[in-house]
Amino acid sequence: MISHLRGRITGSGExxxxxxxxxxxxxxxxxRPLAAETAGMEGEVTLHTHMVVREDGISLYGFLxxxxxxxFRLLIGATRVGPVLAINILSQIAIPDLAAAVIGEDEQIxxxxxGVGQKNARRLILELKDKxxxxxxLLLPGVPGSRDPVREDxxxxxxxxxxxxxxxxEAVDEAIAGEKTPEIQAVIKAALRSMRDGGQG
Numbered sequence: 001m002i003s004h005l006r007g008r009i010t011g012s013g014e015x016x017x018x019x020x021x022x023x024x025x026x027x028x029x030x031x032r033p034l035a036a037e038t039a040g041m042e043g044e045v046t047l048h049t050h051m052v053v054r055e056d057g058i059s060l061y062g063f064l065x066x067x068x069x070x071x072f073r074l075l076i077g078a079t080r081v082g083p084v085l086a087i088n089i090l091s092q093i094a095i096p097d098l099a100a101a102v103i104g105e106d107e108q109i110x111x112x113x114x115g116v117g118q119k120n121a122r123r124l125i126l127e128l129k130d131k132x133x134x135x136x137x138l139l140l141p142g143v144p145g146s147r148d149p150v151r152e153d154x155x156x157x158x159x160x161x162x163x164x165x166x167x168x169x170e171a172v173d174e175a176i177a178g179e180k181t182p183e184i185q186a187v188i189k190a191a192l193r194s195m196r197d198g199g200q201g
Contacts, residue, residue, distance in 0.1 A: 002060060006046045012039035015091065017062070019047060028062035029083075031090035038064060050076075052083055061087060067162030071095050074160075078127045080120065088115050096192050099157045100185040102128045151176060154187040163195065171195045 005028070007021035015032045017039060018025045028047055030038065038045060047062035048069040061083055063069040068090070075086035089098070092113045101109040102125055110121035151172055158168035168191070175190035176182045 002049050002051045004046055004048050005060075005062070006044055008043070009038055009041060009045055012036075015087065017047075019045065019062075026060060028060045029087060030062050031068075031087055033091065034062075034064055034068065050083075059083065065162045067160055068095060070160050070162075071098065074128055074131055075124075077131065078124055080123070085115055089113055095161060096157075096188060099161065100188045101125075103153050103157060103188070104183070104185040105129070106185065150182050150184050150187060153184055154191060157188055158191060158195075161192075167195065 005019050005021050005026055007019045007026075009017050010020045010025060011018035012035055015035050016027060016029050017035050018027055020026075028049065030047075038047070045064075047064065048066055049063075050061045050069060050072060052059045052061070061072060063072065072083075072086050072090060075081050075089060076083055081089075093101075093109070097109065100106070105125050107118065107121045107125065110116050110124060111118055116124070151169075154172045154175070155165070155168045158171065159165055163171075171191035171194050172187060174194055175187045179187075
């Protein structure tokens with residue numbers, strides 16, 4: 001299993017890049033926005049990868065950040081979601097927005113994605129929301145079970161996107177401060193905004 005590749009980007013196209021490692025060029029499929037972002041990078045680049053082996057060949061799917069790879073793996077773990085559909089989804093919606101839609105059970109946002117119908121959206125919400133919560137508990141072992149669920153779920157989403165547990169909790173606490181009935185989607189977006197504005201992550 002190839003978990004990551006580090007080398008120079010020597011070619012790119014719509015949804016893929018070629019990364020040269022030790023004189024070997026690896027074709028790596030990526031969400032379109034990430035492929036475009038990677039193509040503009042100079043010097044060595046690290047891609048976090050997921051390898052799929054099938055009878056007709058081997059495919060590599062790559063991402064710039066660990067949280068992006070984690071979201072891809074969550075997607076392909078859902079019923080009737082293969083790597084191609086997962087890449088298609090991640091090409092059309094930002095990961096924070098996808099996470100907020102799943103946690104917030106927002107079918108309308110999910111059905112705007114090409115290839116995701118109403119039944120698929122409901123299935124993604126049911127399956128991925130549960131997995132995200134389980135993942136959050138594993139990533140945040142010090143958080144007591146009686147913690148505010150909105151606070152815990154929002155922090156768990158941020159951790160799954162690659163932020164540390166400490167900065168995730170602090171950003172969520174700041175986002176929730178003063179809110180009597182905080183909405184999960186609003187909390188996630190506000191926390192992400194505060195971390196980016198503050199230069200964290």
